[in-house]
Amino acid sequence: MAQFGDVSQKSALHPKPKGLTLQYGTAGFRTAADRLDHVMFRMGLLATLRSKQTKSTIGVMVTASHNPEEDNGVKLIDPMGEMVTPAWEGYATQLANADQDDLCAVLKGIVESEGVDMAQAASVIIGRDTRPSSENLSRAVLDGISCLEGHSHDFGLVTTPQLHYMVLCRNTGGCYGDATTQGYYEKLSKAFAELTKNAPKRTLDQKMLLVDGANGIGALKMKEMEAFLKPELQVEIFNDGSSGRLNYECGADYVKVQQKAPRGMQMSPGQRCCSFDGDADRIVYYYSDSNARFHLLDGDKIATLISTYLKELLTEAGLNLQVAVVQTAYANGSSTRYLEDVMKVTVCCTKTGVKHLHHEAQKFDVGVYFEANGHGTVLFSKKAEEQIRELAEESNASDEKKRAGKLLESTVNLINQATGDAISDMLLIEAMLAVRGMSVQDWASIYTDLPNRQLKVKVADRRVIETTDAERRAVTPAGLQDSIDALVKKYRQARAFVRPSGTEDVVRVYAEADTQESVDALAHQVSLAVY
Numbered sequence: 154m155a156q157f158g159d160v161s162q163k164s165a166l167h168p169k170p171k172g173l174t175l176q177y178g179t180a181g182f183r184t185a186a187d188r189l190d191h192v193m194f195r196m197g198l199l200a201t202l203r204s205k206q207t208k209s210t211i212g213v214m215v216t217a218s219h220n221p222e223e224d225n226g227v228k229l230i231d232p233m234g235e236m237v238t239p240a241w242e243g244y245a246t247q248l249a250n251a252d253q254d255d256l257c258a259v260l261k262g263i264v265e266s267e268g269v270d271m272a273q274a275a276s277v278i279i280g281r282d283t284r285p286s287s288e289n290l291s292r293a294v295l296d297g298i299s300c301l302e303g304h305s306h307d308f309g310l311v312t313t314p315q316l317h318y319m320v321l322c323r324n325t326g327g328c329y330g331d332a333t334t335q336g337y338y339e340k341l342s343k344a345f346a347e348l349t350k351n352a353p354k355r356t357l358d359q360k361m362l363l364v365d366g367a368n369g370i371g372a373l374k375m376k377e378m379e380a381f382l383k384p385e386l387q388v389e390i391f392n393d394g395s396s397g398r399l400n401y402e403c404g405a406d407y408v409k410v411q412q413k414a415p416r417g418m419q420m421s422p423g424q425r426c427c428s429f430d431g432d433a434d435r436i437v438y439y440y441s442d443s444n445a446r447f448h449l450l451d452g453d454k455i456a457t458l459i460s461t462y463l464k465e466l467l468t469e470a471g472l473n474l475q476v477a478v479v480q481t482a483y484a485n486g487s488s489t490r491y492l493e494d495v496m497k498v499t500v501c502c503t504k505t506g507v508k509h510l511h512h513e514a515q516k517f518d519v520g521v522y523f524e525a526n527g528h529g530t531v532l533f534s535k536k537a538e539e540q541i542r543e544l545a546e547e548s549n550a551s552d553e554k555k556r557a558g559k560l561l562e563s564t565v566n567l568i569n570q571a572t573g574d575a576i577s578d579m580l581l582i583e584a585m586l587a588v589r590g591m592s593v594q595d596w597a598s599i600y601t602d603l604p605n606r607q608l609k610v611k612v613a614d615r616r617v618i619e620t621t622d623a624e625r626r627a628v629t630p631a632g633l634q635d636s637i638d639a640l641v642k643k644y645r646q647a648r649a650f651v652r653p654s655g656t657e658d659v660v661r662v663y664a665e666a667d668t669q670e671s672v673d674a675l676a677h678q679v680s681l682a683v684y
């Protein structure tokens with residue numbers, strides 16, 4: 154198999170631990186960092202094949218997001234900045250689990266099935282988070298790329314969404330923006346300035362935002378971007394990685410699941426705060442009131458704010474475009490009710506994992522998608538973008554319509570349509586609050602969350618649980634769903650479901666009900682039913 158050059162020889166330098174089987178899950182491969190060297194090398198090989206096949210630049214991001222610092226992971230980014238397609242996820246799993254001696258045969262199988270032209274040039278760009286293990290692991294990816302003579306560019310330390318953005322820029326001939334971090338900062342800060350021009354009377358206090366960087370890459374990148382945003386946004390960064398551990402008692406996942414402020418954040422009452430996760434693709438907001446009560450504004454609240462803002466602007470602009478919100482089973486019941494009954498927007502529910510939400514959102518003129526944990530973005534169809542840009546340029550439109558058109562145009566420019574992006578989402582939220590003259594308290598009171606609880610349960614084999622109806626019901630093991638239904642019936646406004654995690658070796662339990670006491674009891678009882 155001469156076409157695979159020195160794959161056999163080079164792969165021996167990245168040996169697979171005996172007996173290790175991994176699966177390309179909702180966010181690629183994720184496990185303890187010391188088990189991943191061979192996977193990285195092999196993902197370098199696979200990304201090179203994918204690049205040859207699509208004749209486009211492919212991205213490889215080394216990160217384990219919100220997982221503990223000692224974990225790591227890798228995911229592949231397809232030409233339009235989206236997650237790699239399911240067929241290639243399957244190849245990724247095959248390749249990661251192949252025995253050393255079978256590696257070339259598996260590669261050959263992929264080349265044949267996908268009709269990859271091995272003579273085609275390949276281009277792969279890579280990035281990594283701040284984990285101590287990420288640098289060596291990203292070198293293993295580069296080894297894989299060079300082994301198949303692919304061209305590579307290492308962006309080094311970048312957020313996951315920045316790498317998605319670079320892939321999209323590179324494959325659209327620069328139309329989306331410049332494929333550099335500088336280009337990213339310039340594009341976003343320009344759109345942000347255009348939007349905040351419409352809110353000239355903001356006080357210094359209103360321009361102030363506290364950011365928890367989860368001791369990760371988001372903190373680093375916010376420091377780089379700070380100067381671009383002044384004076385319209387003054388950020389104070391906590392958990393900037395100078396002392397604490399990545400994601401330890403901080404970051405978006407911690408704040409969302411624990412429903413409390415991160416370690417080290419010095420919040421005064423009413424102060425707007427936000428937390429990024431470890432690779433800065435998720436964001437949640439919060440504040441504490443004068444009674445020291447903590448208020449969380451999660452992905453559902455963000456989706457509501459965005460869809461309300463866009464709907465209003467589209468109406469003012471006189472554009473007849475359909476706005477839909479895509480959620481998962483974890484969306485708070487109050488948010489779904491508010492969106493459907495009050496906002497009258499279409500709401501869809503998909504399986505957990507951004508790729509599912511992204512795919513669904515593509516079906517609408519304007520698809521707002523957010524996981525409750527704060528991962529999400531907005532997708533505009535070609536038709537929607539064209540109508541918005543035309544209106545913004547239209548000289549005969551009324552002042553009101555033109556203003557709405559311009560605001561919509563800058564909003565499109567501010568959003569990272571490749572993927573959920575904490576920095577872009579943060580700027581969008583700050584701009585929307587400014588333009589609409591809303592405080593964080595106004596935003597929080599749009600609707601009241603139903604008390605909810607998430608728990609993790611360790612079981613021998615989490616895969617015995619199979620689900621249906623966008624993961625809201627368990628089909629196996631027999632009897633489990635009946636037990637959950639019986640428990641739910643005991644409480645008011647209650648709902649509960651269980652599903653195997655795609656990123657951790659646990660079963661996740663989610664419950665909501667009318668009071669915190671009830672929901673805690675319900676979640677606990679459901680977790681006992683899982684054993």
Ligand code: NG1
Nearest residue numbers: 179180505506524526654655656657
């Ligand atoms: P799993 O571990 O499959 O629940 C978690 C999140 C997902 C998604 C992925 C990828 C929850 C309940 N689950 O997946 O929404 O973000 O990680 O990071 O938040």
Ligand code: ZN
Nearest residue numbers: 218430432434
């Ligand atoms: Zn993340």
